[in-house]
Amino acid sequence: MLHLQQLQEGIDYIEARLESDIDLADVARAAGLSQWHFQRIFKALTNETLKTYIRSRRFANALEQLASTRLSVLDIALAAGYETQESFTRAFKDCFRLTPSQYRRMGNRSLFVRKVRLDESYLEHLRHNVSLAPTIEVRPTMRVVGLPTDYYGIDSEKNNLGQKLPPLWGQFLPRLNEITNAVPGVCYGVVLPAGPRTEQLRYLACTEVQGAGDLPAGMATMEIPASTYARFTHRGEARNVDATVNYIYGSWMVSGGRSHTLGPDLEIYDSRYHPTSAQSVMHYAVPVHASAG
The missing domain is CATH 3.20.80.10 (Regulatory factor, effector binding domain)
Structure with missing residues (x-):
């Protein structure tokens, strides 16, 4: 179970730094693995790339802040790792088909509900x-x-x-x-x-x-x-x-x-x-x- 413990240490490292720059090599180092092997194990277990996971977690943070705080969209964008409100809005709209402001007006509704699917192949x-x-x-x-x-x-x-x-x-x-x-x-x-x-x-x-x-x-x-x-x-x-x-x-x-x-x-x-x-x-x-x- 050593790799599971190391994977969790890498995830904990990410969670503690969602509002700052995250270097993939530093994530792997925190887990005691090389970058390649951490990413390889992470992808095999989650079917998701490490960069995609980090972006998803930042979006999840942003969704919570939009729904439950009065922080400006710009402040939320900067915390999510985007340099401008415009770049954050584009990425948000590409992902969810609506703008951050439109989501805020919707209230606290999850956009991350996923249907469980077994990969039969x-x-x-x-x-x-x-x-x-x-x-x-x-x-x-x-x-x-x-x-x-x-x-x-x-x-x-x-x-x-x-x-x-x-x-x-x-x-x-x-x-x-x-x-x-x-x-x-x-x-x-x-x-x-x-x-x-x-x-x-x-x-x-x-x-x-x-x-x-x-x-x-x-x-x-x-x-x-x-x-x-x-x-x-x-x-x-x-x-x-x-x-x-x-x-x-x-x-x-x-x-x-x-x-x-x-x-x-x-x-x-x-x-x-x-x-x-x-x-x-x-x-x-x-x-x-x-x-x-």
């Missing part, structure tokens, strides 16, 4: 397409060579995964024969934060190499340190792999007694993988501390 995925218990394995140090890119993942409002990663693989696979001493049969997607204070992730579409060789133009090399990994099987189309990752971060890691080492995640593709086949098999592996707890 996600439950179906868990029943049939993901190994709920991973294989725990020690992976030796591995040197990889491939094509890199930076992108925003599904835990960011700027998510551009679909625009960045498929073209990257389309460029990389035809160039596999340019890589000297490549280990045949398996390719990897390496996922790690692009930096300490950014939402962006760095992705390397790559293959393992053993031995020296010239680095092909535009490619990068990386050493993946030896680590214990929890390796999950994903069955079905590649576009559904986020459901597997959500399960890992939002369910297994929260209740499984293992914590992430903050090393790189690995997507593992072998001969059983096909990007659009329902019979496709690939693996997603996360580095974990060697013992539970």
